[in-house]
Amino acid sequence: YEEELEFFSIKVADGPLTSRLQHLKVGDKLLLSRKPTGxxxxxxxxxxxxxxxxxxxxxxxxxxxxxxxxxxxxxxxRIILTHSVRYRSELAYAQTIRDELPSNEYFGEQVREKLIYYPSVTREPFETNGRITDLMCSGRLFQDVGLRPFDQVNDRFMVCGSPSMLREVCTLLDEQGFIESHRGVVGHYVIERAFVES
Incomplete structure (x- = not known):
């Protein structure tokens, strides 16, 4: 239902998508599918x-x-959106998440009732400091958002970010008995492996 599409990405010189996407100009054609994949x-x-x-x-x-x-x-x-970055300036879309989505005419009420936004910063002072995996392991995440520690009955996960964070979160979840979804088999969590290590 969005009237505009917005892309949020780093530029990877020889990346299969970003190497082309970064050179698009007004009027260029872009083919999109109606059905999400991945x-x-x-x-x-x-x-x-x-x-x-x-x-x-x-x-x-x-x-x-x-x-x-x-x-x-x-x-x-409940939908708990965690976003961990190095510096406050990298907290993209924070204003949109905090101010615009809760006042959306179509789903703002649901956002206000169900979405918890939990940003954290690792390399400068901020209201929540630390890597998201450390905040999970210490229990601070749960204390801050007012929820119980992870359990297999209630909690599901979608994970996307740096390769090191993906490894750490997968290890943490696997050690607690959570099962990763694989093609055709549903699970407790899914991850996106689209990031390129530099």
Missing amino acids: TLLVDNLLPGRNLYLIATGTGLAPFMSIIKDPEIYQRFE
Whole structure:
């Protein structure tokens, strides 16, 4: 239902998408599919109560679409969007998430009732300092958002960001008995492996 499409990405010189995307000009044609594809699909998750969207850096991009989808608010009681970056200036879309989405005429009420935004910064003072995995392991994340520690019955996860964060979150979830979704098999969590290590 969006009238505009916005792309949030880093520029990868020889990247299969960004090497072309960064050179688009007004009037250029872009083909889009109506059906989403990839790993970060809610249908790949088992039913649950809480959906954790765990992002670092530009890994926030797919979650910006997800938190604008009214269906997500029908499927989950709480949506917890974590966004961990190095510096405050990298907290892209913070104003949109905090100010604009809650006043959206179509789904603002659901956003106000169900979306919890949890930004964290690692390299300068901020209201929440630290890597998201450290905030999970210490229990601070749960204390700050007012929810119980992760459990397999209620909690589902979508994870997108740096390769190191993906590894750490997968290890953390695997050690607690959560199961990653694989093609055709639903699970407790899904990850996006689209990031290139430099």
